[in-house]
Amino acid sequence: MALAPAAFAQSSDDLKAEIAQMRQQMQAQQQVMQKMQQRLDQLEAKESAQEKTAQAAPATPVAPTGTKAPATPIVSSASAPAPSTPPVYRPPSAPAGVAEPLPEGYVRLGDTGNLLKLDLVAQLDTMIDNKYMGSADLFVPSSIPVRGQPFYDSGWRTNLSARQSLFRMDFRRDTDYGTLKVVYKNNFFGSGSGDMPYNMQLFYGELDNDRYTLLAGYNISAFTDIDVFPNTLDYEGPNSFTFKYGPQIRFSPVLYRSGDSKLTLPLSMEKPNADITAIANYSPYSRLADFTAGLRWQAPDWHIQWSNLFRNLGMQNSETGQTQRTKAFATQLTGSTSLFERDSAQGWVSNGHGYANFLQDISGLGLDAAFTTNGELRAIRARGYGVGYTHGWTDSLSSSASYGYLRVSPSSDMLINRDELPKSTKFASLNLAWQFSQRAMLGIEYLWGQNILLTDARGQGQRVQTTLRYDLNP
Template structure:
């Protein structure tokens, strides 16, 4: 009897338990369905939110392009609906490009398509960052004195300890350049900021940055660090040699310049600049090389240019300066320096261009590409008088395009300096430079070239260096 009651109670409990489990299972199914519904709603809301964000970005982007002057300007340039700003000077695209960094009159530019420029939102500014990696491999017939460059003024003289007729070779990437160009072509005043550096800051060192240009241009004024008003950056011949011919003017310094465009083809520039000169203090009486160079006034210069896109350009420049030195006894000496420079790049035919440069003056040797490595602006004579040293140089270049991809340039330069009788007998008197190359322009921004160079140095006592030759291979790539 008790067993029957226990059995009945157990069956009742099992039935109740099964009923509860069935009810719980049904509740779990309902909860799972609710969870699935919630997850679906969540995914749908997330998708709607993402779509709203995308629409908002598109609206903002569209609004930015419609409202930002820089975007509008770039679109007008791309559509050809912008005033023509093409410079009368043709961009020759040299292996060593000295033209891009030069300031131009008015709003003129060598690249009216503004290739590589990006708009800065909510401003009228366009910016371009450019990197130009470069490698140079050279093999010399002897010791040139500066293996990473080709500088006749530094060639060892015959009989000196440094003279060597053994083959020398060198590899360098110091000619690599970094540029930043900032413009606002839609703004009155022809605004521009420009920066450029290479890596030739220290001799015999690899990749030490050297600032070449850092200046601003606005309403015809150029202020900062860049080309002297006396230098013509459009006349450098197309050499593979990064150093370039001995005879050209190399003067980069702090400047304040103003350029006045007289018409489409004529413009003039005046300016004053840091008086950076080099005096041979070892020539003073007593052979004491202590002393101090000092400046009474900045260098003052001017140039006049004629430019034609079809024919080329001609530039006539002049410079005046006061060269001063304080000798070992504390006495001050000074002399007047001056110079004239006539330079031209002329398009002879569709495939031929010639470059010419002639310089004459006194106390301007320190701005010559070769003699800038020497104390070549002033010195004392044997009577103790301080003099600005006479200087002259000539350079000729000829470029021929064999095809769209291949071109060659022949270059010759000669430099003369008249040192005093109190200077070292082995001091520089003249140098010669010659080169010939073949350049393969693989693409618009990629080029390789090979070049044969010749150089010689003559000292005032009749000594000279060996006739030195260099075979050079170079390659560069530019992003823009």
């Protein structure tokens, strides 16, 4: 009994220690439970946000069992604009099938890695001319009859044409060297018979990356700056615009970058096509290919380009084999800019010797070069300029105006037909276009032209054109 108090005291201390230990364990478990509750609250909040996003997005149709799901439009992350960037305004009067297609129009071709965009444009042009001007489908000032020529007072006439209708395919895929593109396009301005003769405009491949662009195939000449082509409803466009298609290889390295702007050096080698009036047994040829070199500064809202053309023109006698050759050179400065919210302006000026085959109004007239009276082959000087302006009244209504001037200056001793060839031509246009639906446009345009021959005889022509266009995938 004397030992009992000591034993009781010992057991009381042990009990207190156990209680203290249990309290520590309970506090630790409570902290763990609090952390788990916080994690549960975070997961529930995330799931709730995902459910709201799924409810706001349109439902994706599920293909029936046993059938292949239809391809969905693909947006390339490398080329698609940022979500916060508004789309570039494209006026209703802009030519169809000219601009680079937007990425969202592409669909995936199975598991091949290829993307495809198809575009079909059905267009009807109704044209009323105040006189006969050569081609009923094209407005070419150099073909306007002058006083004293047949059809000078031929009177009004009407024509309907669907030749501006077109078919275009754009393929692209990502490679280790950049984006590979293959582009095909045709319209119906061919030289064959019938109302809709086939005419291929584009068929080329292009490799594009951050350092350079490499193009090979059939395309518009690198001397042409298609980005300054004004928004005319008429297919031919201004008389002084340089426009030529042909097989070529083009290399455009990037020399400098500053933000979204860049400086490139377009270089090309193109198929020569000497346009020289044949005399006696001589026929035109070129010993060398055409070469172009230039500089282009491209910014998000404007650009400027300087292009230079180098040619070698020749004539050879089919009987004697005798040849005559001359060098040709031309330079051109072009530019465009966006103005205000919906307006834009374009301009170009060119000058040189032996590049008539690149100029819209005198291509095919044999004015690249000519023989002189002493038998020397010499390149003919030409020069031209033009401007264009587009005003967007609203997102669906726009007007475009353009003007062009062209001058040809052969020397007085050249052996050419001065009674038929132009000395200068002028061109002007004004239109109003209404995009009455996302894929349909209705427009009306007034065209005026003047033709002055080397003999100073002159004539004027006018046209009123209406256009109805349906564009499947603009």
